Amino acid sequence: MSMRTAKNGVDLALAIASLMQANHDLSVRLRQAGISSSELTAAREWTRASGLLRGLPERKFRNLFGAPETAAGGCMSYALRLWREHLFDVVVNSEGQVFYRGFRLRPERRPTLGPEPLEMFAAAETLRVGWHTESECHKLLGQPAQSFVWSPVSEWFYGPLPSDLYLTFAFDFGLLSSISFQPFIR
Known part of the structure; x- marks a missing residue:
């Protein structure tokens, strides 16, 4: 096609x-x-x-x-x-x-995400790349500790975790494109 x-x-x-x-x-x-x-x-x-x-x-x-x-x-x-x-x-x-x-x-496709907020590791396992959007991420985890936008890409950082890593979500046009744990780079 x-x-x-x-x-x-x-x-x-x-x-x-x-x-x-x-x-x-x-x-x-x-x-x-x-x-x-x-x-x-x-x-x-x-x-x-x-x-x-x-x-x-x-x-x-x-x-x-x-x-x-x-x-x-x-x-x-x-x-x-x-x-x-x-x-x-x-x-x-x-x-x-x-x-x-x-x-x-x-x-009609919005998932029932359960009680908010989720613990960060549970959120990382719940959210799906290519499916969930900034809206669901915000609903589950609230406001990120830090965010960066390079249109059309944005990154949200949650943490720090005890390991000094941050749960990081990358979005393309608001669509979740990756989930990772990484250090916060200032």
Whole structure:
């Protein structure tokens, strides 16, 4: 199945995937969709040149990526072929520019996570890369001790643990991309 659209752009799912950090879940999704590494590379070049991360006028965004599944209150939600269990939200600012908000699980797919907050090791075993989002992580563990954002990547650090390591979550566009224990680098 081709991820190309009938327009001059790239499918929004492929554009987003092209900018994400490599991880097992993403590799599986790309392989199942039949997306080659050359197609992903071409999408990355197109996406970087398109201005997607810097913001696009709403009309241009809709021309490139089509109509959203839902739109209300300045937020548009897109269904993505690679992440059928999620929606990808974008917001329109007061100047009519579209910026990404990121992934969220569809309401019917949100898990029952149990009583909060979880102990850090339990949270690390509960949360799944490629499935959970910043929202579930925040619900389970609260505010991180430290966070860094390099759009579209963010890292959240919880701890320190007795070993002086931090439970670290990395996100791409708000979607969990890795879980690790590592020292906090200032």
